[in-house]
Amino acid sequence: MLTITEKILRAHSNSKKVVAGDFILADVDKCLANDITAPIAIEVFRKVIIGTGKGVFNKEKIILTPDHFSPAKDVASAEQCKVLREFAKEFEIKYYFKIGKVGIEHCLIPEQGLVKPGELFIGADSHTCTYGALGAFSTGVGSTDLGVAMALGKSWFRVPESIKFIYSGKLNKWVSGKDLILHTIGDIGVNGATYKAMEFTGEIIENLSMANRFTMCNMAIEAGAKNGIINPDKITHSYLKNRFSKDYKTYNSDKNAEYDDLIEYECDKIEPQVAVPHLPENSKPISEIAEENIRLDQIVIGSCTNGRLEDLAIAAKIINKRKISKDIRCIIIPGTQNIYLEALKKGYIKIFLTSGAIVSTPTCGPCLGGCMGILGPEENALSTTNRNFLGRMGHITSKIYLSSPAIAAASAIKGNITSPEYID
Amino acid sequence: MIKGTVLKYNQENINTDLIIPARYLNNSDPYHLAKHCMEDLDLKFHIKREKLGSNILVGGINFGNGSSREQAPIAIKYSGIDIVIASSFARIFYRNSINIGLSLIEFEEINRLNTGDDLNIDLKNGLLINNTKKESHKISKIPQFLQDIVDTGGLVNYARKLILEK
Numbered sequence: 001m002l003t004i005t006e007k008i009l010r011a012h013s014n015s016k017k018v019v020a021g022d023f024i025l026a027d028v029d030k031c032l033a034n035d036i037t038a039p040i041a042i043e044v045f046r047k048v049i050i051g052t053g054k055g056v057f058n059k060e061k062i063i064l065t066p067d068h069f070s071p072a073k074d075v076a077s078a079e080q081c082k083v084l085r086e087f088a089k090e091f092e093i094k095y096y097f098k099i100g101k102v103g104i105e106h107c108l109i110p111e112q113g114l115v116k117p118g119e120l121f122i123g124a125d126s127h128t129c130t131y132g133a134l135g136a137f138s139t140g141v142g143s144t145d146l147g148v149a150m151a152l153g154k155s156w157f158r159v160p161e162s163i164k165f166i167y168s169g170k171l172n173k174w175v176s177g178k179d180l181i182l183h184t185i186g187d188i189g190v191n192g193a194t195y196k197a198m199e200f201t202g203e204i205i206e207n208l209s210m211a212n213r214f215t216m217c218n219m220a221i222e223a224g225a226k227n228g229i230i231n232p233d234k235i236t237h238s239y240l241k242n243r244f245s246k247d248y249k250t251y252n253s254d255k256n257a258e259y260d261d262l263i264e265y266e267c268d269k270i271e272p273q274v275a276v277p278h279l280p281e282n283s284k285p286i287s288e289i290a291e292e293n294i295r296l297d298q299i300v301i302g303s304c305t306n307g308r309l310e311d312l313a314i315a316a317k318i319i320n321k322r323k324i325s326k327d328i329r330c331i332i333i334p335g336t337q338n339i340y341l342e343a344l345k346k347g348y349i350k351i352f353l354t355s356g357a358i359v360s361t362p363t364c365g366p367c368l369g370g371c372m373g374i375l376g377p378e379e380n381a382l383s384t385t386n387r388n389f390l391g392r393m394g395h396i397t398s399k400i401y402l403s404s405p406a407i408a409a410a411s412a413i414k415g416n417i418t419s420p421e422y423i424d
Numbered sequence: 425m426i427k428g429t430v431l432k433y434n435q436e437n438i439n440t441d442l443i444i445p446a447r448y449l450n451n452s453d454p455y456h457l458a459k460h461c462m463e464d465l466d467l468k469f470h471i472k473r474e475k476l477g478s479n480i481l482v483g484g485i486n487f488g489n490g491s492s493r494e495q496a497p498i499a500i501k502y503s504g505i506d507i508v509i510a511s512s513f514a515r516i517f518y519r520n521s522i523n524i525g526l527s528l529i530e531f532e533e534i535n536r537l538n539t540g541d542d543l544n545i546d547l548k549n550g551l552l553i554n555n556t557k558k559e560s561h562k563i564s565k566i567p568q569f570l571q572d573i574v575d576t577g578g579l580v581n582y583a584r585k586l587i588l589e590k
């Protein structure tokens with residue numbers, strides 16, 4: 001009796017007995033790197049192949065996304081991006097995404113149909129765990145791991161034990177996947193799932209949209225987990241319909257699979273959440289935070305956590321004909337070119353621009369303090385990103401609060417942290 | 425079989441910043457990194473290590489937590505340490521150590537080990553013999569192929585071997 005995580009790893013190893021705790025050398029289906037991690041991985045890759053006459057293991061299974069400091073924000077970033085471009089050319093990498101095609105990697109890859117259920121996906125980026133939402137095993141690795149995988153098509157793993165999270169009851173108004181995961185990390189802590197798989201289940205998850213599922217799996221790493229995962233179902237299949245014909249194999253956890261722990265949440269009790277500085281585990285209910293009238297200087301709506309069309313739709317619905325508060329810089333970043341285009345067609349971009357927000361080309365930008373909205377001394381930001389570590393968005397005395405797009409949009413109008421419930 | 429002398433830090437969460445401070449990461453020469461190994465934890469690390477001839481480093485729970493920098497196990501390895509024994513290791517540190525060819529043992533009873541103890545470690549049979557205390561302990565073996573990676577000098581060499589054997 002196995003978990004979905006055990007089944008996928010077993011299927012990719014050469015042993016039919018693999019269970020949690022075992023170490024395996026497994027075949028990887030895809031490997032991914034970005035403008036920060038690829039240059040080192042490429043150096044490792046060259047060390048591996050030198051003198052062997054070999055190249056990459058499969059030029060259709062390597063994905064390169066210059067998304068972090070791009071369009072290049074300075075000369076150093078331009079040099080990094082150049083390494084990717086030249087490598088992609090030399091080895092004819094099929095999925096190298098240039099500016100104009102690229103988006104934030106974890107929004108882009110599922111959208112482009114580059115990850116399927118049942119796959120083993122590694123990326124030199126910690127939020128690679130996002131694709132567990134599609135029932136794949138995907139996890140972040142180091143640059144050496146990735147460099148070797150590009151040559152060998154293999155990587156080693158310790159098969160993780162799983163923790164089963166069960167979400168039951170009913171979702172309160174304005175509560176999204178972001179609130180569920182912030183609440184969960186608040187409950188178990190930033191080390192609460194170290195080494196483990198977080199398997200999200202229950203009637204709430206069964207009815208949750210793909211965008212919300214991506215958001216939840218995206219933040220599994222913020223609890224120290226190796227991967228987040230959701231058993232594929234109707235919602236998964238309909239998301240994949242136009243991306244794949246039926247050529248994928250799905251795995252589901254057995255009913256009596258073994259779990260390290262079962263943790264159940266009664267969702268009727270969960271309000272929209274805000275994680276206060278400086279850890280994602282510092283989540284608090286909005287009713288409590290709204291009373292504090294926390295002054296804001298900047299709002300960011302975007303990132304691999306919440307930069308999808310559904311996120312922009314909620315923000316647009318709340319902002320509607322209202323104006324962004326006069327003291328707030330509101331920066332909205334669609335995750336990919338397609339999301340941007342769809343948001344344009346649906347009129348969201350017009351709503352944002354008329355309200356006094358700005359809309360950026362897809363990039364990680366402020367999420368990691370790269371560009372497009374760096375915080376100055378003692379500034380406060382509310383952001384839909386995933387990490388509120390000290391100094392992550394700019395100056396060491398600045399502060400980051402994390403929330404869903406709904407809370408972020410309402411707060412942009414009000415000028416301090418609030419809920420859509422309180423803005424009229 | 426690894427033989428040698430223990431240098432112990434009885435401390436939890438010896439993080440990657442203590443092992444190799446970020447200010448030294450602009451130079452990736454392993455010997456440069458080794459020179460600054462453990463600097464923010466103990467300025468006398470190298471003096472002690474040389475005096476005792478230590479090649480076995482012992483630490484507490486969650487050894488190597490923090491950033492994913494591979495320079496941390498590299499600094500330890502090039503300081504002449506053959507093996508690190510700790511109550512537990514942080515996930516990415518563990519991975520990176522194997523990948524660069526540094527041996528690790530997860531051993532909960534580190535209270536049975538002290539600086540200066542003379543050990544024989546038999547990784548193949550999962551045995552740790554403390555000659556000073558006249559004790560022997562069972563240790564969990566790392567799986568053969570992870571041991572193979574370590575023995576070949578790390579993941580890069582291991583991968584080259586696999587390619588060349590094909």
Ligand code: SF4
Binds near residue numbers: 105106303305368386
């Ligand atoms: S949006 Fe932020 S968390 Fe996501 S990949 Fe980019 S930098 Fe990393």
